[in-house]
Amino acid sequence: MSFTQQLRDENQDIFQAIFNHPFVDGIGKKDVPNESIAHYIKADFEYLNAFMRIYGIALSKSNKREDIRFFGEQIQFVLNSESHPHHNFCDYIGVGYEELQGHPLPPTADHYIKHMMYHAQIGSLAETIGALLPCPWTYLEIGYALMNKYKPEKHHPFYPWISFYADERFGKIVMEMRNRLDEFAENTSRDEQKKIKEAFRKSCQLELAFWEMAYTCEDWPMKELVIGR
Numbered sequence: 001m002s003f004t005q006q007l008r009d010e011n012q013d014i015f016q017a018i019f020n021h022p023f024v025d026g027i028g029k030k031d032v033p034n035e036s037i038a039h040y041i042k043a044d045f046e047y048l049n050a051f052m053r054i055y056g057i058a059l060s061k062s063n064k065r066e067d068i069r070f071f072g073e074q075i076q077f078v079l080n081s082e083s084h085p086h087h088n089f090c091d092y093i094g095v096g097y098e099e100l101q102g103h104p105l106p107p108t109a110d111h112y113i114k115h116m117m118y119h120a121q122i123g124s125l126a127e128t129i130g131a132l133l134p135c136p137w138t139y140l141e142i143g144y145a146l147m148n149k150y151k152p153e154k155h156h157p158f159y160p161w162i163s164f165y166a167d168e169r170f171g172k173i174v175m176e177m178r179n180r181l182d183e184f185a186e187n188t189s190r191d192e193q194k195k196i197k198e199a200f201r202k203s204c205q206l207e208l209a210f211w212e213m214a215y216t217c218e219d220w221p222m223k224e225l226v227i228g229r
């Protein structure tokens with residue numbers, strides 16, 4: 001069994017909890033509170049900015065041309081394409097995208113980006129990919145799970161969101177990251193593999209926590225003391 005298939009199997013509990021989460025399942029059921037969607041977009045806009053910076057660190061750790069190309073393309077993908085599912089959510093709640101930009105990250109999203117940043121700053125390229133991979137992988141599987149369960153038609157309000165992630169093109173990104181991680185993991189020590197596994201599982205946990213953060217509109221206590229960026 002490949003290293004990344006092992007990662008997937010070991011984290012089946014979290015993947016299943018993500019599919020069952022009321023925000024995620026609510027996308028299929030057309031039943032997500034508007035405030036939760038707004039909270040999600042505010043946090044996710046800043047999350048994506050951080051994600052592109054971390055891809056930049058992965059790029060700087062790359063030795064092969066092919067890896068440099070891949071991470072460069074992913075930065076472009078996040079910049080140009082990840083805004084489509086955001087626009088779907090904004091249109092649904094009738095709020096302009098600009099209004100939801102530039103907000104400070106709530107605690108869980110703040111924790112998540114700092115967790116990825118930590119592994120990218122102190123770890124190997126493999127460890128960095130381990131921390132980044134749950135982001136596309138959980139979304140790809142959410143897309144497939146919602147497609148299979150709800151079989152949404154074009155008029156479903158979240159059809160653009162669901163079909164964006166349940167897409168071949170998106171599956172290819174996950175495969176490209178998995179193939180790289182499998183190749184690196186083959187040539188690495190048990191100790192390093194353990195670090196990659198820990199980074200991966202924590203990112204899965206933080207993906208689940210991110211949905212809960214959005215659903216419950218989690219915010220900092222004593223918020224007025226938090227200084228915006």
Ligand SMILES: Cc1ncc(C[n+]2csc(CCO)c2C)c(N)n1
Nearest residue numbers: 044051074077078135136139173210
């Ligand atoms: C919390 C959170 N997790 C995953 C995604 C989806 N996503 C964002 S960047 C990216 C990688 C593309 O190479 C993917 C899949 C999201 N929007 N928010």
